[in-house]
Amino acid sequence: MRRLVSVLIVMGLAAFAAGLLLTRPVSVPAAELAGLSGDAVAGEAVFWAAGCASCHAAEDATGEARLVLSGGQRFPSDFGTFVAPNVSMDPEHGIGDWTFPQFVTALQEGISPEGRHYYPAFPYPAYRLATRQDLADLWAFWQTLPSSDAPSAPHELGFPFTIRRTVGVWNLLNLSDDFVVTGDLTAEQARGRYLAEALAHCGECHTPRNALGGLDRAAWLAGAPDPSGSGRIPPLTPDELRWSEAEIAAYLTDGFTPSFDSAGGHMASVIRNLGQLASADRFAIAAYLKALPEPAEDGTIPY
Amino acid sequence: MKTRTLLASIVALAAMGTGIAAVTQDLPGPVKARQGQMQLMALNLGVLGGMARGNTDYDAEAAQTAANNLVALAAIDQSFSWPEGTDNFALEGTRALPAIWENPEGFAEDYMAFGAAAEGLAAVAGDGLEAVQAAMGSIGGTCGACHDDFRQAN
Known part of the structure; x- marks a missing residue:
């Protein structure tokens, strides 16, 4: 009996240690990024495609003010309210003192320079799929952005979500290095997939989430409840979104639906961002959406 | 037998008709009025947007008419269109967020921005396609800005 207890204790400790190991914050080694050189002009396109300003600029910022990433916008969720931090070039209140490997670790692993997990309100699970060259370009563009000395406000979360280590478990369950849509895609559809899944993170709103807040990849872009509490975020699968590719591309440019309702x-x-892209990129997103598999009878999408 | 089928169809159609009428009547007059105003905006924006997107040929006269209509629509005083208790939590069939009543100054500001953009558009609507395209961008921005804060996403 005593022996059994000891075995159980040892097993428990081992499981705990393994858990700590598996959920520990990791960082991207600088050596992996050696040789990359960023181009700020190309980085601006990445910046708009990735929608950084939509969350990190001040609420209702327009024009040049969208380049001031002072944070402060609030994002309600089932787990509490997340507040976007200052990610401007200010070395004290923003991320002006970060290195490029720290920037990549934040965007692709969801880990801060202090080794803490970010919450996945920050779409690092999508940015994980971005190319390192795009991130180098983005970082080069970031250097040209203005600073803001606005202090970041803390998230307003309840226990147990205040324990950031739980995000390590979430990451084990939810991070993927693969695109959701697979199979034979044209070059245009593949470009659209990269823009939609890796940079523009469309799935963060348009895909429903499971009880733990992970995206339900079996219902990819099939529409979801609006986290603000009322209404639904519309489905983008071709059985529901019946606009032509030209209509989708035009909507992503000027914000008007085919019947001239506005977004x-x-x-x-999002359209203020995507409107800054090359026209071909918006057509690529439209081509990708048209290539999405339609949900089966039971509502699941065959991936 | 035939007459019976016909009669049944008429009864069924009448029932459907009243059903539809009942649903429409459920919305208070001010809600229907403001939704109609939005639809008039969409109709006239569609004329200009079709040209701006290259779906229809640029027609200076039609562009000017549509732009003038938008200016006229923006000039309609909104005092009676948004009574308390007509938000999307109180009523089915409207996407008007409570924020409209919580932040009336912001709402009025966004509405006036639409008016200013419509006037900007009307000033250049006859000047060619490029002028219309540029002005459509700014008017679209004002639609989006207001819907962003004051209309339920879907």
């Missing part, structure tokens, strides 16, 4: 909610801000 609202957070999508208005």
Whole structure:
């Protein structure tokens, strides 16, 4: 009996240690990024495609003010309210003192320079799929952005979500190094997939989440409840979104639906970003959406 | 038998008709009025947007008419269109967020921004396609800005 207890204790400790190991924050080694050189002009396109300003600029910022990443916008969720931090070039209140490997670790692993997990309100699970060259370009563009000395406000979360280590477990369950949509894609559809899944993180709103807040990849872009509490975020699968590719591309440019209603909610801000891209990129997103598999009878999407 | 089928169809159609009418009547007059105003905006924006997107040929006269209509629509005083208790939590069939009543100054400001953009558009609507395209960008921005804060996403 005593022996059994000891065995159980040892097993328990081992499981705990393994858990700590598996959920520990990791960082991207600088050697992996050696030889990359960023181009700020190309980085601006990455910046708009990735939608950084939609969350990190001040609420309702327009024009040049969208380049001031002072944070402060609030994002309600089932787990509490997340507040976007200052990620401007200010060395004290923003990220002006970061190195490029720290920037990549934040964007692709969701880990801060202090080794703490970010919450996945920050779409690092999508940015994880971005190319390192795009991140180098983005970082080069970031150096040209203005500073803001606005202090970051803390998130307003309840226990147990205040324990950041739990995010390590979440990451084990939810991080993937693969695109959701697979199979034979044209070059245009593949470009659209990269833009939609890696940079523009469309799935963060348009895909429903499971009880733990992970994206339900089996219902990819099939529409989801609006986290603000009322209404639904519309489905983008071709059985539901029946606009032509030209209509989708035009909507992503000028914000008007085919019947000249206008985009609202957070999508208005998304279009302010996507409107900055090359026209071919918006057509690529449209081509990708048209290539999405349609949900089966039971509502699941065959991936 | 035939007459019976016909009669049944008429009864069924009438029932459907009243059903539809009942749903429409459920919305208070001010809600229907403001939704109609939005639809008029969409109709006239569609004329200009079709040209701006290259779906229809640029027509200076039609562009000017549509732009003038937008200016006229923006000039409609909104005092009676947004009574208390007509937000999307109180009523089915509207996407008007409570924020409209919580932040009336912001709402009025966004509405006036639309008016200013419509006037900007009307000033250049006859000057060619490029002028219309540029002005459509700014008017679209004002639609989006207001819907961003004051209309339920879907």
